[in-house]
Amino acid sequence: MDQLLTYYKAHGPVALSDVPAVLRNLTWKDFDPSSNCEWTGKVFGQLYRWGNNGVGMLGMSTYLMAEFARATAPVSLANVTGVQIADWDAYVYQTTNITLYYLGYAIMPAECKQECCRNLKWEGNPDLAGIGVYAAYIIQATLTAFFFLVCAYIDVRAYCRWLWVVWRWEREHKTQPKRSEIFQILKDKYPPNPRTASLRARFDRCLNAFWISSFYFALCTFIAAITITVAENTEANTALYSSFGAQFSGAVIGSLWPWYRNKSQRYHLVTFCLWLMVLSMAVVFVTFKVALYVPGDDDRPSYIFEANCLSNVELETFSDILTLVVWIMCLILAFTVLVLGILTVWRAYSRRGPRRHLFLHMRWFVSLFSFGVLWYSFVSFVQVRSTMASFVDEDYYTENEWGFGQILAVVAWLPMFVEFFRVWACTLTNTSYLGKNLYDANPMLCLLQGMRWRQHLCPGFGNSFSFERPIQAARADCPQRCKIRRLYV
Known part of the structure; x- marks a missing residue:
């Protein structure tokens, strides 16, 4: 179907005699968009997908507007063609300056919000x-x-x-x-x-x-x-x-x-x-x-x-x-x-x-x-x-x-x-701990640090480790392969 912009340029002004009798006393304000959310969402998306600058209205096809009118009209439009509905829309605009574009926010009822928003084709963030x-x-x-x-x-x-x-x-x-x-x-x-x-x-x-x-x-x-x-x-x-x-x-x-x-x-x-x-x-x-x-x-x-x-x-x-x-x-x-x-x-x-x-x-x-x-x-x-x-x-x-x-x-x-x-x-020999003077340090900071130790252990310690044991004696208990590295926190 032709776009409305092309149709309006081709036909020019519309006389009342060109409008079907069933539509002569109606304007877009008389239609009920909530009666058919499917077509309401499609029209809303067409109107506002490109912004409120009229491009959506002029780029709309006569078929889309005709189907929306048939689905939401207060009377039956089964015998009215799409061209006649386009003539009626042009006539209403000439006499009342009201078009479907100016009712854009009005045709988004709460019942049709889901369909209208989906037809906006928003990509997300x-x-x-x-x-x-x-x-x-x-x-x-x-x-x-x-x-x-x-x-x-x-x-x-x-x-x-x-x-x-x-x-x-x-x-x-x-x-x-x-x-x-x-x-x-x-x-x-x-x-x-x-x-x-x-x-x-x-x-x-x-x-x-x-x-x-x-x-x-x-x-x-x-x-x-x-x-x-x-x-x-x-x-x-x-x-x-x-x-x-x-x-x-x-x-x-x-x-x-x-x-x-x-x-x-x-x-x-x-x-x-x-x-x-x-x-x-x-x-x-x-x-x-x-x-x-x-x-x-x-x-x-x-x-x-x-x-x-x-x-x-x-x-x-x-x-x-x-x-x-x-x-x-x-x-x-x-x-x-x-x-x-x-x-x-x-x-x-x-x-x-x-x-x-x-x-x-x-x-x-x-x-x-x-x-x-x-x-x-x-x-x-x-x-x-x-x-x-x-x-x-x-x-x-x-x-x-x-x-x-x-x-x-x-x-x-x-x-x-x-x-x-x-x-x-890492192996156990590469692990470092907090110092041996655990209970000589700041008591609250020791608790805050979760009772950690500043000692280097190795597999040879077993249960023989104690706080009083100097690191030199501990080194003697270690296997030859165990190397105790420098202390660091």
């Missing part, structure tokens, strides 16, 4: 929510949960042992025990196990590798999110995905930060990096809230999809989530300032006394809060992604396709898994 990025988030969430639960178990177990010794001593002696006495009891009751120490050392090295990889990944995510949100006229879905990605990446770092250890690591350096990442999160969320209310360009298909399928309806569903995102960001900033301030004052003016327990409490607050934010961000990301995917035609949807960027997002984590394999494939 594969750069921010593609299957590769989604898989990378799943990898991070899974590994973070694993490391967090293991570290939490080790710390809680060590702290419970400490509390049990204190409680038992107070019950028997009616006095507060000294730290040296607590250390001696713990040393006698829970002697170090070389095999457990070996597993813990390798576990720590894997955690360090994952934390460093997540740190660089989060830094890149922040830079990309800020750039795409600030430098461009960002659509709502792009800003939404950017904010959730930045929030998720930062939460991964915060969840495992208290257990990250490196031989040259200093807490103030890592805390400074963490603080920079929190500031980056603030910039992302502020710009996201601003971008959400910036009017978009009507000629962009992505904006048409948002305006008709997300902003007016679906983003209202997520209004509580968006508000909660902002409040979480404010809480993170306030809490981080408080923690950094207290930690700085404590480390500067106090090196002993019961205030050492503050560090234990603060690290748990940071870790638990970040762990909650991590899963909240991940679940919200999945919810938004699945909701948007339900309004997209699968033939045009690209978020579930494996492209170059999607494969790269997953392969980028391959070096981390190679490091995991290298750590666990």
